[in-house]
Structure formats: C-alpha cells, structure tokens
Amino acid sequence: MKRIIAFVTAVLILVSVLSACGEDNKQKSISLEKLLGDINAEMGISESTIEGLNIIKTEQDLKDNYNITSDQITQFAAERTSSKKDYMELVMVEAKDDESLKKIVDQMNSRLDAQLSTAKSYNPEAVDVLESCKVITKGNYIYLVISKKQEEIENIIEKALS
Numbered sequence: 001m002k003r004i005i006a007f008v009t010a011v012l013i014l015v016s017v018l019s020a021c022g023e024d025n026k027q028k029s030i031s032l033e034k035l036l037g038d039i040n041a042e043m044g045i046s047e048s049t050i051e052g053l054n055i056i057k058t059e060q061d062l063k064d065n066y067n068i069t070s071d072q073i074t075q076f077a078a079e080r081t082s083s084k085k086d087y088m089e090l091v092m093v094e095a096k097d098d099e100s101l102k103k104i105v106d107q108m109n110s111r112l113d114a115q116l117s118t119a120k121s122y123n124p125e126a127v128d129v130l131e132s133c134k135v136i137t138k139g140n141y142i143y144l145v146i147s148k149k150q151e152e153i154e155n156i157i158e159k160a161l162s
Contacts, residue, residue, distance in 0.1 A: 028161060032077035032092045032141075035160050039090070039153055040079075052082035056091070066091060067107045072100035074140075087126045089115070089146040090153065101140055108135040108144045115146065 036055075040046060047053045056062055056078035059070040065080070078091035091108065095101035112133055119126040135144050136154065138161045145153045 030160055032075050032094060035092065035157065036077035036079065036090070038160070039156050042156060043149060043153060045079075045088075050081055050083070050086045050088060052086070053079060053088075054082065055079045062091075062093075066111050068093060068104055072096060072104055080146075087119075087123065087129070087146070088148075089144070092141065092143040092157065095140045095142060097140075101137065101142060104142050105135050105137060108142060112144060112146070 045053070056065060056076075059073075059076075062068050062073075062076055062078060063070075065078070068076070072093075072095060074094040074096055076091070076093045078089075078093075080089040080091075081087055091111075093104055093108075095104050112130065112135065116127065116130040119130050129148055129150070130146060133144065133146050133150060135142060136157075138158070141161055143154075143157055145157070147153055
C-alpha cells in the first residue's frame with residue numbers, strides 16, 4: 001500500500017512539474033485602430049499637424065493601396081499622407097493565418113519597393129527614410145512604418161504588442 005501511495009504521489013508531482021513548465025504562447029490581442037489613435041496622440045500626428053493626412057478606413061482602400069484583401073485579415077489600421085514634405089505611411093494588419101501572413105508581408109514589401117522607386121524619381125528627400133524601412137512581423141501582426149519618426153513609432157507598436 002505504501003508503494004502505491006508513493007507511486008501516485010510521484011506521478012502527481014511529475015504532472016504538476018511538467019504542467020508548470022509549459023509556456024502560455026497566446027499572443028496578446030489588441031485593437032489596431034486604438035493603437036493607431038495612441039500613436040497619433042503620442043507623436044502629435046493629426047490632420048492639422050500633417051499636411052495631406054488620410055486615414056485608410058475601408059477594406060477597399062486597404063486593397064487599393066496595399067493589395068491586401070479582407071479575407072486575409074482580422075483587422076487593420078492605416079494612414080498615409082499625400083504630401084511630399086511630410087511624407088508618412090503607417091499600416092498595421094492582423095493576419096487571419098500563417099498563409100495570409102506570408103502574402104501580406106510580400107504585398108507590403110512590394111508597396112515599400114514601389115514607394116522607394118517612385119521617391120527616387122521625384123522625392124529624393126524621402127529616399128533615405130524609405131531605405132531604412134522594413135516590414136515587421138510579430139505573431140500574426142504585420143506593420144510597416146514609413147516616417148522620419150519611424151523608430152519612435154515602431155517602439156510604440158512593439159511595446160503595445162509585447
């Protein structure tokens with residue numbers, strides 16, 4: 001009887017130790033629309049401070065600008081300017097799955113390449129900014145920041161996603 005009790009106790013201890021070692025790999029869920037508002041507030045970005053600021057509001061606008069379709073995403077938040085002087089672009093997307101994530105990364109990289117090519121033709125001031133940009137993924141979240149304040153904005157996003 002003592003052996004059975006010792007065996008059961010050992011099994012229970014082993015199960016509790018092994019279950020305590022597992023990590024909770026669930027990704028933090030955030031509202032990208034709220035995050036965009038937080039970024040704008042912290043960075044002082046608004047239609048009155050940035051010439052030609054356009055918030056990309058509809059899934060059709062997202063498709064037109066980035067070739068990202070509604071069946072690939074859970075949510076998005078994006079804005080960009082039409083001004084050469086204050087050129088800025090920020091797009092954040094939550095992909096529905098791994099396959100969508102890969103496609104979205106490719107589509108955002110294509111957008112970045114196109115913007116760089118265009119800037120070389122008519123906006124040399126933006127070339128340095130664009131060359132320092134990259135598409136970043138964190139879990140199912142993908143984002144692209146094109147801005148003179150790129151590093152600061154990326155830090156805000158990383159903090160929110162951590």
